Amino acid sequence: MRRLLYLGFAFPPGVASAFPEVIPAGHGFETALITALGRHFEIQSVGLLPTAEADLPPTRDHSPGLPHQLLLVDQAPELFHRWRSARRLRRWYQELVRACWQPDAILVYNLPPVFNDFIRWLHRQPARPATVLLLADSSTLGRRLSFTKRLRYQCKPMIWPDEVMLPFFDACVGLGRDTERFFAPRKTPWLWLPGACDPADAPPWQPPSHVGPIRFGYFGALAGHSGVMELARTFLAANLPATLHVCGYGKLAADLRALAASDPRLKFDGLLPRPTDCLTWAQNLDVLVNPRPAGCGNENNFPSKLFSYALTGRAILTSRLSGTDEVLGEAADYFDPQDFSRALARQLRALAAQPRPGLAERGRALRERIMANYTWSHASVRLAGFIAQTLAAPPSGRHAGRPLPGAVSGT
Structure with missing residues (x-):
């Protein structure tokens, strides 16, 4: 050997x-x-x-x-x-x-x-x-x-x-x-x-059981390069009939907590005990968002959280950057990071208006694609x-x- x-x-x-x-x-x-x-x-x-x-x-x-x-x-x-x-x-x-x-x-x-x-x-x-x-x-x-x-x-x-x-x-x-x-x-x-990804980390797939407005979510680093603060501000400015849920760890945690305290449409859950808890947490959502912007060296890396996102079986909206579209394929939704705020807001509005069962089926397709082609x-x-x-x-x-x-x- x-x-x-x-x-x-x-x-x-x-x-x-x-x-x-x-x-x-x-x-x-x-x-x-x-x-x-x-x-x-x-x-x-x-x-x-x-x-x-x-x-x-x-x-x-x-x-x-x-x-x-x-x-x-x-x-x-x-x-x-x-x-x-x-x-x-x-x-x-x-x-x-x-x-x-x-x-x-x-x-x-x-x-x-x-x-x-x-x-x-x-x-x-x-x-x-x-x-x-x-x-x-x-x-x-x-x-x-x-x-x-x-x-x-x-x-x-x-x-x-x-x-x-x-x-x-x-x-x-x-x-x-x-x-x-x-x-x-x-x-x-x-x-x-x-x-x-490790398929063993995936929770059993099931369609969302909640009702009401579409729930968007983000878990991952709470840092400038992640675009999470821009996501929160763009979401709130869009005035959608939806909620945005965030969990993670990083320097922006205090700012996000304060922003959530000022607007009930933003829910901040902080740091979860274990990384795998994020997948269970996401079962209560409809669409997971990867808002990674252009710049900050993001063209030279890949948002690895997308593999965890896919394991949850939920729909995904991500910036089209670093080959994300080649990995996730047609079942995911994308926005142009070069026109960040407008493109993101446009896609958030479109997804907030879609039927929940359709989003769930696309999430299941993403999960099956990743588990079949992208294991360790x-x-x-x-x-x-x-x-x-x-x-x-x-x-x-x-x-x-x-x-x-x-x-x-x-x-």
């Missing part, structure tokens, strides 16, 4: 629920994908955490996670902890190889400074494994950085712009459909893998095949042990 080293951010098992401010979607994505990938590779993993191992809760719960072989820290003071973590990672890797565990490939989640430093170090070695980037998101790729910002990057230790790091990878797995444009000109192999088992098979193709490329295609043309010199 091939060997894979994974570098990511997922917490160890039993502690994720203690950090709701940093968990939401990424932790669940990493945990599910790497666990499923374990059927295809012998895996060792490294976790980069926002807190020291000694500060993790001593009492563990049932939250999922990855049993890392090494835990690193990235917290204030950043320079000290990043330098120390990078040094520990290099030493641990050398010991791993001396113990005759040589990975065939290294899969890296995003482009944090500690992992970037390690990948650059690998490229200075006489030989190295294939390096595969798992690009979940990037707020800077595709954006032109000002001269002053580039200068600040050059002056900061262990900081490299995302675009500078791309040539250091032999292949890329992108969650966002549009990320292919950063790799096609380089002829770097690229795979679109928007995410997946399917995703791991695709990713394992992609990594195998990368390994089959001639070593010269991986610049084995040689500096990359045009690579930034330095650390």
